Amino acid sequence: MREITYREALREALIEEMRRDERVFLLGEDIGPYGGAFQVTQGLIEEFGPERVRDTPISESAIVGTAVGAAMTGMRPVAEIMFGDLTALAMDQICNQAAKIHYMFGGQANVPMVLRTPFGGGVNIAAHHSQSLEAWFMHTPGLEVATPSTPYDAKGLLKTAIRRDNPVIFCEHKVLYPKKGPVPEEEYTIPFGAADVKREGGDITIIATLNMVHKALAAADRLAEDGVDAEVIDPRTLVPLDRKTIAESVMKTHKVVIVTEDCKTGGVSAELMAVVMEEAFDYLDAPIKRVAGTDTPIPFSPPLEGFVIPDEDRIIRAVREIVKGE
Amino acid sequence: MVKIRFFEDKAYELFSQNMIPGTLHLYAGEEAVAAGVCGNLRIDDYITSTHRGHGHCIAKGGDLKRMMAELMGKKTGYCKGKGGSMHIADMSIGILGAVGIVGAGLPIAVGAGLSAKLRGTDQVCACFFGDGAANNGTFGESLNMAAIWKLPVIFVCENNLYAMSVPYSTAFAVKNIADRAAGYGMPGIVVDGMDVVEVYRATREAVERARRGEGPTLIECKTYRWRGHSRLKAHESKLYDPKEYEIWRRKDPINIFRERGYIEDEMLNKIEEEVASEIEEAVRFAVESPFPEPEEALDDVYA
Numbered sequence: 001m002r003e004i005t006y007r008e009a010l011r012e013a014l015i016e017e018m019r020r021d022e023r024v025f026l027l028g029e030d031i032g033p034y035g036g037a038f039q040v041t042q043g044l045i046e047e048f049g050p051e052r053v054r055d056t057p058i059s060e061s062a063i064v065g066t067a068v069g070a071a072m073t074g075m076r077p078v079a080e081i082m083f084g085d086l087t088a089l090a091m092d093q094i095c096n097q098a099a100k101i102h103y104m105f106g107g108q109a110n111v112p113m114v115l116r117t118p119f120g121g122g123v124n125i126a127a128h129h130s131q132s133l134e135a136w137f138m139h140t141p142g143l144e145v146a147t148p149s150t151p152y153d154a155k156g157l158l159k160t161a162i163r164r165d166n167p168v169i170f171c172e173h174k175v176l177y178p179k180k181g182p183v184p185e186e187e188y189t190i191p192f193g194a195a196d197v198k199r200e201g202g203d204i205t206i207i208a209t210l211n212m213v214h215k216a217l218a219a220a221d222r223l224a225e226d227g228v229d230a231e232v233i234d235p236r237t238l239v240p241l242d243r244k245t246i247a248e249s250v251m252k253t254h255k256v257v258i259v260t261e262d263c264k265t266g267g268v269s270a271e272l273m274a275v276v277m278e279e280a281f282d283y284l285d286a287p288i289k290r291v292a293g294t295d296t297p298i299p300f301s302p303p304l305e306g307f308v309i310p311d312e313d314r315i316i317r318a319v320r321e322i323v324k325g326e
Numbered sequence: 327m328v329k330i331r332f333f334e335d336k337a338y339e340l341f342s343q344n345m346i347p348g349t350l351h352l353y354a355g356e357e358a359v360a361a362g363v364c365g366n367l368r369i370d371d372y373i374t375s376t377h378r379g380h381g382h383c384i385a386k387g388g389d390l391k392r393m394m395a396e397l398m399g400k401k402t403g404y405c406k407g408k409g410g411s412m413h414i415a416d417m418s419i420g421i422l423g424a425v426g427i428v429g430a431g432l433p434i435a436v437g438a439g440l441s442a443k444l445r446g447t448d449q450v451c452a453c454f455f456g457d458g459a460a461n462n463g464t465f466g467e468s469l470n471m472a473a474i475w476k477l478p479v480i481f482v483c484e485n486n487l488y489a490m491s492v493p494y495s496t497a498f499a500v501k502n503i504a505d506r507a508a509g510y511g512m513p514g515i516v517v518d519g520m521d522v523v524e525v526y527r528a529t530r531e532a533v534e535r536a537r538r539g540e541g542p543t544l545i546e547c548k549t550y551r552w553r554g555h556s557r558l559k560a561h562e563s564k565l566y567d568p569k570e571y572e573i574w575r576r577k578d579p580i581n582i583f584r585e586r587g588y589i590e591d592e593m594l595n596k597i598e599e600e601v602a603s604e605i606e607e608a609v610r611f612a613v614e615s616p617f618p619e620p621e622e623a624l625d626d627v628y629a
């Protein structure tokens with residue numbers, strides 16, 4: 001199978017959905033001739049024109065609110081917020097408007113919009129451009145939250161997101177944009193709420209999201225040399241969450257490490273841990289361990305940033321502590 | 327205007343009898359704005375509304391029975407009891423919903439205008455907001471975006487002189503909110519918000535301009551809320567100048583319309599009679615309607 005980057009996969013998803021459905025249009029800062037800060041929309045304005053690939057002023061609240069109003073009245077907008085951190089500027093429109101409109105109006109209105117935004121650290125751009133805020137949105141009923149870790153998932157999930165009738169927060173990871181992976185030429189979509197077993201194993205379950213999936217896989221390879229066979233589960237969408245696949249894996253391995261990049265307190269890892277407790281407590285042979293970001297803003301200097309974001313060594317250490325009682 | 331006045335008076339009465347839970351932000355006194363604006367709109371045009379939204383909903387053609395039922399939290403209400411007074415919507419006639427967050431409706435109206443443009447229709451969106459919202463960031467973001475894209479949005483500022491308790495003079499350094507329109511490159515018009523004919527004429531021009539693809543207009547309607555912010559009664563509060571209150575109370579938009587000879591007493595009496603019975607019917611419907619089952623709280627989180 002051909003290999004393309006995560007960025008190209010996202011672009012393909014946008015192009016295919018815009019060709020398929022006239023109601024789909026894009027809006028965001030610098031997404032037109034510039035092609036987006038991370039070049040995901042590069043070249044799209046040439047095919048679809050400035051009406052459907054709309055460069056906006058620096059007005060995050062209006063970008064999201066405009067998407068909400070357009071979605072309510074028959075369009076399927078895909079809004080881009082240049083950095084995930086900047087969603088804070090549009091929080092009312094995301095969490096009070098997009099998320100609540102369907103419910104608050106008694107099911108009368110739908111808000112079929114996608115908000116694409118990159119999260120995550122690892123590129124030394126400090127605390128205003130590096131956070132992982134998936135938990136904010138996971139904590140808001142009415143939103144769906146997608147977290148693709150591979151080019152294959154990015155394309156399939158984005159196509160599904162655009163076709164969903166609910167507002168979707170589509171969390172990309174800026175470190176993943178140049179990463180390559182196999183993506184079929186033919187049309188496919190990935191359903192929401194279907195976790196992916198990224199690596200099968202019998203000794204321990206590692207649940208990981210976004211860039212941490214890759215670190216978990218690398219850790220699993222090193223652990224295998226040591227005779228520890230780790231299974232790596234990627235939920236792919238945090239809302240809806242595939243509790244069943246997680247539970248089944250835990251019932252098989254009886255041990256769990258959860259790896260997420262967001263800070264530990266009140267984070268995605270806390271919710272995933274609670275899900276394991278609710279679904280499979282009786283099958284656990286050891287306390288669950290979390291490998292999460294530190295409860296700090298993301299620092300700039302490479303050794304500092306490297307310290308706060310989980311790495312392979314921390315994952316391996318957590319697994320060994322459980323499996324070998326080290 | 328009569329329908330709005332009677333609805334609000336009845337809602338206030340029912341609220342005082344604890345038949346309406348929560349709180350109410352009543353529109354009495356501001357009827358000329360909703361009626362003058364919506365009188366120019368087609369059924370397929372859009373409005374976005376505010377936390378003081380009953381008048382907008384009625385003027386756009388909302389069903390009084392379903393409105394009253396929603397106010398009481400009944401299953402038959404517009405939002406099945408999930409929205410209440412501050413969140414009434416009727417998608418079938420372009421009411422994109424009242425919002426409880428000041429200023430939040432402005433970008434949504436921009437989205438509705440953009441959608442009409444992209445779909446190639448000549449629909450417009452009237453965006454109601456108060457003077458308080460004009461100091462929110464969404465005001466600047468939305469007016470700018472609508473102006474650069476020449477969207478069919480009519481920004482209708484209901485300047486009732488108070489943002490909750492804060493008087494206009496404390497919160498603004500400009501005389502007119504409409505003056506700000508120049509900064510966004512659109513016409514800014516000040517009208518007497520107690521005169522429905524003046525509101526109607528200004529809106530007609532703005533709607534025609536919007537339908538011709540020439541972009542948005544900001545219309546500032548100088549008006550007054552008769553019953554205070556929510557629970558607070560205007561005339562019983564020390565926050566208000568009693569003289570100011572009396573002056574504005576004398577500017578009754580329904581009386582002004584009658585005094586200027588736009589309607590004969592006989593016709594007005596007939597309208598009042600009809601509306602009174604319509605309101606009674608709405609109250610009966612709402613009272614007799616069941617409350618939702620508690621478990622229905624779990625429905626409609628996702629489409």
